[in-house]
Amino acid sequence: MSALSRFRPVRPAPPLRRRLAHLGLMVLAGAAMGLLAKWLDFSSQLLGAVFSELPVWILLGLLIARLSGSPGRAAAHALLFFLAMLPPYYLAAEAMGGVWGMAYACGWTAAACLSPLPAFVMWYAFGRGWLPNLLSVLGTAAALLADVVVFRSLNGRDFVLALLCALLLFGCKAVKKPGRLNTN
DSSP: GGGGGGGGGOOOOOOOHHHHHHHHHHHHHHHHHHHHHHHHHHHHHHHHHTTTHHHHHHHHHHHHHHHSSSHHHHHHHHHHHHHHHHHHHHHHHHTTOOOOOOHHHHHHHHHHTTHHHHHHHHHHHGGGSSSHHHHHHHHHHHHHHHHHHHSSSOOHHHHHHHHHHHHHHHHHHOOOOOOOTOOO
């Protein structure tokens, strides 16, 4: 038992077959989100803009971390989800005659490859105590300021998505159950 388990205890690992099914679901969900994001780029100006910004992907990464049973599983789920998004997105862009740059493809690939680290850390944000509360504040700030740092812009969507991140982070804390390990 690690020192961090006092903030959010790790759930026991499910059987191997179930873990593999979860990993497969992350790949399928990521591929579906990649196709959806590219389709929205072409079909809806507003939703295309939302899914082209970082805060929505931070929100999805937080949701993946929240639903994972351990920080290691959160890291694996995030990696597979975000990597699985890229091929369908760029293949659809190519098939639809969309314009995209290699710099963007490299940037999103780097972000996908780095996603396990924040997923691992942010898994603890859903626990109880000073560290999870600090991580929750940092996660909300990251969602709010990500577009400012990367794209040098801030808009109303960023505030809405940061608010959704805050609601997820502060509203979904692990519940302490007397005399038992936390099972969420």
